[in-house]
Amino acid sequence: MKLKWLLVGMISTLAWGHPLVSIDIQNKTPIQGDAVWIKIKSSKVISSGTITLNKKNFTLFKNNNSASDYLSCIGVSRFSKAKKTKLRFSFSFTDGSQYKTSLPITIRSANFKKEHITLKPKKYKISQDNTSKKNEGRLIGKAFKTITRSKAFNDAFLWPLDGRISSTFGKQRIYNNTPGWSHSGTDIAAKEGAPIKATQSGTVVLSESLRVHGNTVMINHGWGIVSVYNHLHQLNVKMNDKVTKGDMIGTVGSTGIATGPHLHFGISVQSVRVNPETWVNKTSIPHF
Ligand SMILES: [Zn+2]
Structure with missing residues (x-):
């Protein structure tokens, strides 16, 4: 036996x-x-x-x-x-x-460059508000952690705004000569009020007015993929709303730490911020 x-x-x-x-x-x-x-x-x-x-x-x-x-x-x-x-x-x-x-x-180096940013006194003061930074970081971090086992997408993602790329992903930022965090997304400059579209279908996991990040929308697309939109003028969606790729979720503004009207657009994969430009333009998203 x-x-x-x-x-x-x-x-x-x-x-x-x-x-x-x-x-x-x-x-x-x-x-x-x-x-x-x-x-x-x-x-x-x-x-x-x-x-x-x-x-x-x-x-x-x-x-x-x-x-x-x-x-x-x-x-x-x-x-x-x-x-x-x-x-x-x-x-x-x-x-x-x-x-x-x-x-x-x-893993190959992206050779991220430095970027000097001059903030006006009022915005610089916001950038030094560590309590808000910490609280907002916690809130946004929690939304990025959303993992759903079903996905709301079957095809490529959409560029959310027609405009000029004013700052690329990964830049080492220096605010008024003080070293800051490296850039976690892509900035797209456009006129205040220009419509911002959902990069992909999903569920709104955050829609709030934040002091540092400005008016912010976050969308969960499933499988750990979450998109973020900061510095909005107007918020057109609310928490738990279901959105379809291309839906207008808000308008361009300069709320929070911003030097002018622009959208900070970010994509996170299971809490790791990735370069939205390569993500969105990638035609190699697998055919499901
Ligand atoms: Zn940005």
């Missing part, structure tokens, strides 16, 4: 070495701020899956359009070191077994 179970154990151990899991990494040499889609096929049903990059865990999602496909979008942080590293994979299957593996990727 004992020998029989020992043999069964050995066979299942051998089977783990050939788990019939195939991993397709969309881009193995991403730049800081890139989003990387990962597609997984498995002959066994995965009950939960995690992909780890630089100690940050990303959840794996079931693609309902196919019985054997799982997808995840990985955010390569703008703070991550440009170097060769590993993506670590951990899968649990419904039969109780597990499988772990890792694959190499190389």
